[in-house]
Amino acid sequence: MSSDRIRRFLAGQLPPTPFLVVDTDVVTERVREFAVELPHSLLFYAVKANPEPAVLGAVLAAGGGFDVASPAEITACLAEGAKPEQLSYGNPIKKPGDIAFAFDRGVRSFTTDTGADLEQLARHAPGAAVTVRMVVDAPASATPFGRKFGAEPADAVRLLRRAAELGLEPAGVGFHVGSQQPDPAAWDAGIAAAAKVFAEVPFRRLNIGGGFGITYRAPVPSLATYATAVRDALDAHFPAGAPELALEPGRAIVGRAGLIRSEVVLVAQRGGHRWVYLDIGRYNGLAETENEAIPYRLEAGDGERGPVVIAGPTCDGDDVLYQHTSYELPLALKAGDTVDILDAGAYTASYSSVSFNGIEPLRTYCLG
Structure with a gap:
């Protein structure tokens, strides 16, 4: 059910329909819930899910950062008081001018998945930290990514090495199991692939993306269940200790x-x-x-x-x-x-x- 605050709003004088009403207290609670279930991880809220300034402010106040995909999203987050180091440019598809825009405003964390994009990053964001996005075969989600994004694990190794040659920091690898993913075991394949890359090129950050589901008409696992599955996979595939964990939830924060x-x-x-x-x-x-x-x-x-x-x-x-x-x-x-x-x-x-x-x-x- 919706929050009491939304119900009170709907009981008053209402604007013309249709309209969306958002309780930012729920946003704050969800960011904090992620911090409890996956402590010591970096949360970058996927701005595309809902870029309302009040939503961004609630994420920021609760200790979250932002997964941005365009100059406009960067501008919106900085306008709400985010520091550039709290932004991760997670879109592997970007124009040279977009890279330069981000770098000029202090963004130093970028995601890539192709050699061409990597060369552009070296040219327009010299010295930046890069995360190579891998493609993973995950169980079906409500809105899968297909093959639009991601390098094969062997190519990820090559891209990390090339990043170092270009003067970039090969910070890590990442993956995404698809939006509204109902299977907590979906993250295991990506974490396993990341461990194989790590054995070839050690890195400091593993970005496991978003995809944590919320209940619509059919129930999905709780965040605690998702988190347990992620922790178990990290323990299994990184027995000596996992890299720093990054997350990019959107729907799970604001839905x-x-x-x-x-x-x-x-x-x-x-x-x-x-x-x-x-x-x-x-x-x-x-x-x-x-x-x-x-x-x-x-x-x-x-x-x-x-x-x-x-x-x-x-x-x-x-x-x-x-x-x-x-x-x-x-x-x-x-x-x-x-x-x-x-x-x-x-x-x-x-x-x-x-x-x-x-x-x-x-x-x-x-x-x-």
Whole structure:
């Protein structure tokens, strides 16, 4: 359920729908929970999940740093008072000008996974610390990365050695098991691969990425369970002691902190199915419903319920949220009624389009 503070907000005078409301106290609690479960690790919050200034401020106040992927994210974090050393430029895909921008503002930690990017780092961020991202075969996640990022372990060894030749610091290796990863054992393969690289080229930092799941409609393991699996894998593959641990959670920090309130625009019968159209869809906040990957929990009043197809408001045929995933909403639901979308703090407002169909980006209100 959403926080009491969000409930009090929803009981007052409300802005027009749709909107996202975020309780930054939940963000603070989650950062501190990671510190308890994985002590002595470096937490770099994935800014892309939700870049609201109040969210960034809450992460910073709780002792976290930031995984940034662009000059704009760097600027946003520094504006909230972050120090450059609290930023890790985690995107392996970056223009030379972006590297120079980051370096000029004091960022000294970068991720890479190709020789071409490494050469650009040596040219525009001389002496910087680099982490080589590896590709791993992890169990299926809700939104896997596929082969877009990551070097094979043998190539990671080569890149670390080349980094040293170029005057960069070969700081470590990293990997990501995919967003909303439900299997705590998923990190074992990446940690095992990292240990093999370590045997060839010792390094000081191991970045295990994000991917820690949160509960939507189906339960996922607790953070304590994920952390136990990570610690067990580190003990198994680094028996003499593991390198410094870095994390890049995004969804796990801010997902549970947010709620979207939407309004029913239309209810219609089509082809023997009841269709419910909301004023929010894939283009103004619910991009993660593509392929019905993220099944959000919905609240929509009381009364007898029946099956529905749920769609967004635009004139795009792809703007259908749930057609194959089973959802039931009140039979009495009508235009003007509200539907609350729970655990929606991550990858909603940050994914919404600028003005598709003339719809403005999802408005966000932070409580803190």
